[in-house]
Each structure stands twice: as structure tokens, then as C-alpha cells.
Amino acid sequence: MCALLLAPLLALPAFLLGVLVWVILEHFLTTDVPPVLQHRLKFRFLHCMFLYVVTLGNINEKLGICSMAKFFRFFQDCMIIRNDPKLVVTNLRYGTVPVRLFQPKAASFRPRRGVIFYHGGGGILGSLDAYHSLCSFLARETDSVVLSVGYRMYPDYHSPTMIQDCINACIHFLKSLNTYGVDSKRVLVCGESVGGLAVALISQFLLNRSDLPRIRAQILIYPFFQAINLQLPSFQQSQNIPFLTRKFMISCLCNCASIDPSWQDAIVNGSYIPPKMWKKYQKWLSADNIPQEFKKNYRSLVPSPFNEAAYLEAQILLDVKYSPLIAEDEIFAQLPEAFLLSCENDILRDDTLLYKKRLEDQGVPVTWYHIEDGFHGSMILFDKKPFSFPCSLKLMNALVCYINGIQ
Structure with a gap:
């Protein structure tokens, strides 16, 4: 017994x-x-x-x-949360969207900067708690009011809900700047990984909202920008480098976009893209737009034959809501200045390079910081001693330096 x-x-x-x-x-x-x-x-x-x-x-x-x-x-979320004694941290709800507000306790002689932060995680991982210490650090070191947005995620919700939550939270915050003591001329939107996708889409969406304060700058940290050309140099060079391997990235993409996983190969080789569409987007998304120094061991591949069945399943990825890099030049020309941060050992490195080129081609000011020993996901480890990395500290220092430069 x-x-x-x-x-x-x-x-x-x-x-x-x-x-x-x-x-x-x-x-x-x-x-x-x-x-x-x-x-x-x-x-x-x-x-x-x-x-x-x-x-x-x-x-x-x-x-x-x-x-x-x-x-x-x-x-x-099992990580211990330590509240900074120099900050007031408040949990709020903007309708159905949970948010967390970080405000410096010290008095300020003028309204502070506002930073709206969208966390990464592929629409699957990440939370307000997971990024609590990071947002506390940003609020303290930049003397800014930071709003962390806890958008709803897979499996209960899919990406249209996530993006709409991000937009709604941004609009609500922009309408409440006086309440939080935020300078309407110094509001920044900041996002990591898929949070960078939210930043790009929000920056485009707000161009048509003359009733809201204009975003001062967009901050994009190794962002995800498109699922159209997944044969760029960085996708070949870093497809097996953690913490965002190609396998995990495509899995997140299919889950969030409600695409059957059996079409993963068609997404990777681009066979779901009609030839006319690819011809249009190639001028923006081709590897020809990537500087030569980033093309080590790159092999240009012949596009796979068009698969109409794959197109019918995955065509949502050709929408600007999933690929803001394909917005028209007229849109890019109106975007606010940008701070772009990329990591060399990251499958998404070239998305940042393509976005940088599109902004610069339209005369938008760009500050670019590239970390040679960086990798995807390194940001959240900056204070996780003994598991932090030098590249994590470089990233955070560069971010704080840029925000403090916004006067």
C-alpha cells in the first residue's frame, strides 16, 4: 500500500x-x-x-x-515587486484596460514628461508586474510620469484587441495630462518588441487626431514591424538565437493572428503574398535596403511560388496593422522623431534598419543606438542580478539618456 x-x-x-x-x-x-x-x-x-x-x-x-x-x-509574475519610495504607483483601469501609473513624489517646478510604455512578449508573455521595476527605473531616472499599459493578450484575446487596448489607453492618457501633471508637448510613446509595433501604429493613428496633443517622440526597442519579408539577413543570421528564435516568433504570430500553424512555412517563405503586392512592398522591405555591413553570410533566396490557399489564411499579415512598415510615404513624412534601438544578435534587427531608412528618407529625425553584444529580450534583465548582462545596462542607459534629452 x-x-x-x-x-x-x-x-x-x-x-x-x-x-x-x-x-x-x-x-x-x-x-x-x-x-x-x-x-x-x-x-x-x-x-x-x-x-x-x-x-x-x-x-x-x-x-x-x-x-x-x-x-x-x-x-x-512570481517575481517580487519592490515599490520605489521615491515614486507613487497607482493601479488604474481605463475602461477594460488595466494600467499602472508611476509618478515621482518630489515636487516639480513645471509639468513633467509623460512616457507611455508598452511591454513586449509577442502578445503572449509579459505583464504589468513583469515590467514593474523597469517602469519604476524609467520614472525615477528621467523624472517622468510613466504609464505602463497592460493590454489584453492571447489566449483570451487576439492581436486586434491588443492594439485597440493600446490605442484606447493612449487616448485616455492624452486626455488626462493635466490630471497627472504632464506637459502636453513632451509626451513620448515607448515600446519593446511587439510593444514597438503598438508604438508605430499609434504614431500613425494619432496623425488624424487633431483634438489630441501631438506625440513628441516615438521610442522603439528592438521592435517587430512586419511579417512580409522573413528572409532578411537578420532572419537568416539569428533564427536560432534566443530569446526570440524564428520558431518561437512564428508560433506567437500565428497564435495572436489566429492563423493555423500548418501555414508557418508559407509565412516564412512568403508564398502567401500575391506577386503584385510583393512588387509594391519590395521597394520598402527588400534586403537591398539593409546596409552591406549587416549582410554577413546572407543568401538571397528566390521567392516561393504564390499559394492562394495560404493567402486566404494569412492575408491579415498584409494589413498595415500587422506591418506598419508598409504605410505610405505620406504617413511616414508626418511621424514624430524617433529613437530606435537595435541589437546585433536579434532576428528583428533588420526591421529596425528598414524603419530607420523609411523615416530618414522622409526627413524625420532619427536617433539610432545599436548594441553589438545585445540580444532580444535583454531589456527586462537589466536589474535581475545575477542574471543581468552588460548589454542590458547599455540599453537602459541609452534610453534614459535620450528621454532626459527631451526638453
Whole structure:
């Protein structure tokens, strides 16, 4: 009888250990760790832990216990939140959108800057709690009022809801600037990864809202901008570099856009794009627009034959709401100045380079900061000692320096 009772207790640790061994093998068999990255052993450890939680989440999802996304976010939100004594932190709701406001306690002789922050995570990971310390740091170090937006995510909601939440929160904040002591001429929108997509779309959307204060600057941190040309140099060079591998990126994209995963190959090779559309977008999205120094080991591939069935399934990705890089020149010419931050070892590096070129071609001022030893997701690790990296601190210092320069 005792043996029967002990069996489940012994089975669980054996199962968890087996999963751990599996993900370690997967990491070493499928992951690239560039030599330029500092603290490579720490990087490998963190990625194994990332894979471990994702794999356990996928198992839970298959068993019908809970989705991988919710399982991962549960662990993300287990981090201890420390409130900064120099800030007043307030949880609010703008309609259905949860937001968190960070305000410096010290008196100010004039209205402060306002920073609207949209977190990353591919529309699947991330939360207000996960980015609490980062937003606290920004508010304290830049003496700004920071609004962190907790947009709704997969699996309960899909990307149209996420973008609409981001827009609604921005509009609500812009209408309440006097309440929060924010200077209407110094409002910045800032986003990381998919949060950068939100920033780009909001910057375009607000051009038609003359009733709202104009955004002073857009800040985009290794942003996702398009799912049309996934054969750019960085997509080839960094497809197996954590923490955003091509496999994970396409999985997030299909989940958030409600596209059947069986069409992943068609999305990657571009066969879902009608030839006439690709001819139009090529002038903006072609690898010809990427500087030569970023094309190491790049192979130009022949486009795959058009697949109409794939187009009918994935055509939503050709909408400007998923690919703001395809907005017309007239739109780009009106956009506010931009601070762009890219990482060399990031599959999305070239999205930033293409956006930079489009803005500069239309005469929009651009400040660009490139981190040679940086990788996707490094931002959130800036204060996670002993798991922070030099590139994380470089990123945050560059961001703070730019915001403080907005007078």
C-alpha cells in the first residue's frame, strides 16, 4: 500500500527531471550562442530555464490544464515587486484596460514628461508586474510620469484587441495630462518588441487626431514591424538565437493572428503574398535596403511560388496593422522623431534598419543606438542580478539618456 502511495510522489520528480534533460538537449542541439555575447554560460542557463517553463506550459496545455501563455505568465509574475519610495504607483483601469501609473513624489517646478510604455512578449508573455521595476527605473531616472499599459493578450484575446487596448489607453492618457501633471508637448510613446509595433501604429493613428496633443517622440526597442519579408539577413543570421528564435516568433504570430500553424512555412517563405503586392512592398522591405555591413553570410533566396490557399489564411499579415512598415510615404513624412534601438544578435534587427531608412528618407529625425553584444529580450534583465548582462545596462542607459534629452 505504501508503495502505491509513493509511486505518484516519485513519478513527478522523475518527470520534471526528464523534461529538464530534454530541454537541455534541445538547447545544445538547436541554439546558436554568438561568440560576441558576454557571459555565455549564464545566457545558456537562462535559455534552458526559459525552454523548461515553455515546455511545461505546452504539456499543461495539451493536458487541458491551462494554456502555455498563462502558465508562463504565472511564473513571470512570481517575481517580487519592490515599490520605489521615491515614486507613487497607482493601479488604474481605463475602461477594460488595466494600467499602472508611476509618478515621482518630489515636487516639480513645471509639468513633467509623460512616457507611455508598452511591454513586449509577442502578445503572449509579459505583464504589468513583469515590467514593474523597469517602469519604476524609467520614472525615477528621467523624472517622468510613466504609464505602463497592460493590454489584453492571447489566449483570451487576439492581436486586434491588443492594439485597440493600446490605442484606447493612449487616448485616455492624452486626455488626462493635466490630471497627472504632464506637459502636453513632451509626451513620448515607448515600446519593446511587439510593444514597438503598438508604438508605430499609434504614431500613425494619432496623425488624424487633431483634438489630441501631438506625440513628441516615438521610442522603439528592438521592435517587430512586419511579417512580409522573413528572409532578411537578420532572419537568416539569428533564427536560432534566443530569446526570440524564428520558431518561437512564428508560433506567437500565428497564435495572436489566429492563423493555423500548418501555414508557418508559407509565412516564412512568403508564398502567401500575391506577386503584385510583393512588387509594391519590395521597394520598402527588400534586403537591398539593409546596409552591406549587416549582410554577413546572407543568401538571397528566390521567392516561393504564390499559394492562394495560404493567402486566404494569412492575408491579415498584409494589413498595415500587422506591418506598419508598409504605410505610405505620406504617413511616414508626418511621424514624430524617433529613437530606435537595435541589437546585433536579434532576428528583428533588420526591421529596425528598414524603419530607420523609411523615416530618414522622409526627413524625420532619427536617433539610432545599436548594441553589438545585445540580444532580444535583454531589456527586462537589466536589474535581475545575477542574471543581468552588460548589454542590458547599455540599453537602459541609452534610453534614459535620450528621454532626459527631451526638453
